[in-house]
Amino acid sequence: MEQETRRPLLIVGSVAFDSVETPQGRADMALGGSASYAAIAASYFSQPQVVGIVGDDFHGHHMSKFHDHGVDVRGIESVAGKTFHWKGRYRENFKDRDTLETALNVFQHFNPTIPAAYRDTKYVLLGNIDPKLQLSVLNQAKGTDIVAMDTMNFWIDTAREALREVLKRVDILFINDEEAMQLADEWTVLGAAESIRRMGPKYVIIKRGEHGAVLFGPELTLFVPAVLLTSVVDPTGAGDTFAGGFFGHLSRGGGLERENLAQALTWGTVMASFAVEAFSVDGICRLSPRVIAERRGSLIDMIRYE
Ligand code: AMP
Numbered sequence: 045m046e047q048e049t050r051r052p053l054l055i056v057g058s059v060a061f062d063s064v065e066t067p068q069g070r071a072d073m074a075l076g077g078s079a080s081y082a083a084i085a086a087s088y089f090s091q092p093q094v095v096g097i098v099g100d101d102f103h104g105h106h107m108s109k110f111h112d113h114g115v116d117v118r119g120i121e122s123v124a125g126k127t128f129h130w131k132g133r134y135r136e137n138f139k140d141r142d143t144l145e146t147a148l149n150v151f152q153h154f155n156p157t158i159p160a161a162y163r164d165t166k167y168v169l170l171g172n173i174d175p176k177l178q179l180s181v182l183n184q185a186k187g188t189d190i191v192a193m194d195t196m197n198f199w200i201d202t203a204r205e206a207l208r209e210v211l212k213r214v215d216i217l218f219i220n221d222e223e224a225m226q227l228a229d230e231w232t233v234l235g236a237a238e239s240i241r242r243m244g245p246k247y248v249i250i251k252r253g254e255h256g257a258v259l260f261g262p263e264l265t266l267f268v269p270a271v272l273l274t275s276v277v278d279p280t281g282a283g284d285t286f287a288g289g290f291f292g293h294l295s296r297g298g299g300l301e302r303e304n305l306a307q308a309l310t311w312g313t314v315m316a317s318f319a320v321e322a323f324s325v326d327g328i329c330r331l332s333p334r335v336i337a338e339r340r341g342s343l344i345d346m347i348r349y350e
Contacts (some may be wrong), residue, residue, distance in 0.1 A: 050091040075325035078171035081281035085288030087113035095119035099127040175206035192216035197250035211244040271317035289315030312327020
């Protein structure tokens with residue numbers, strides 16, 4: 045996790061204000077969005093470059109969370125209007141959540157432009173965002189090595205066709221179990237993964253919350269359990285953080301070999317465990333490589349049998 049060897053990783057996604065209520069309390073208009081979580085998580089491994097959009101209500105102190113982590117924000121456009129706002133409430137079990145509001149705001153007319161300096165970036169993470177925007181970014185990127193994407197029920201419900209187009213062009217899909225079954229119209233995780241792999245992505249990573257994550261690839265299945273925690277405060281962004289940690293590790297090089305993918309799974313899992321311990325991005329801000337590596341060490345100890 046040496047900072048000086050950080051390689052560029054292009055991330056497109058939402059930069060948002062989230063209003064979240066969980067059994068542990070609430071946060072109003074706090075920094076969120078798929079790109080925010082993914083970029084801050086990835087910053088411990090690589091040099092994230094973010095493409096996104098914010099409104100004029102997004103101030104310097106919000107942007108400073110990116111600056112503090114060395115995230116390149118030249119691709120974040122700032123326009124008149126309101127920043128994307130998402131409002132959700134979690135039930136007692138922390139797993140079920142109700143989306144109370146998705147206000148796209150400035151996203152409605154967003155036409156992402158990748159700054160010239162980012163166009164050759166080899167690793168591209170299409171964070172959870174309108175699949176049409178994911179496609180537009182993909183069309184501008186040149187000579188990518190690995191493209192990964194994330195999505196959620198909102199887009200499966202409202203933009204399935206565009207989503208199928210993006211799926212044809214990505215190497216890796218991150219998706220949670222319920223959404224995988226919804227997308228594939230299957231009733232088991234394995235059935236869903238196989239069906240989705242036929243839609244395009246060679247690797248499908250199914251996130252199962254506190255039950256860990258499973259990676260399905262060509263003649264390859266890998267499972268990593270979640271880190272066991274005594275306190276969960278806010279699960280928002282766990283998936284995006286997982287993607288940031290996983291793909292941040294992959295962008296260091298090492299390819300798609302089993303060993304490297306298994307390592308990426310553990311980094312993603314560990315980063316996600318920090319995210320759920322606090323509201324907004326607070327759990328993943330100002331971590332040190334040592335703290336992250338220690339938690340990963342405990343995870344590895346727990347799953348090493350020989
Ligand atoms: P996760 O908990 O991993 O599903 O991610 C939640 C984050 O995704 C929140 O910070 C939201 O701001 C963001 N988000 C929620 N709905 C959408 C959407 N339709 N498009 C893009 N980002 C979203």
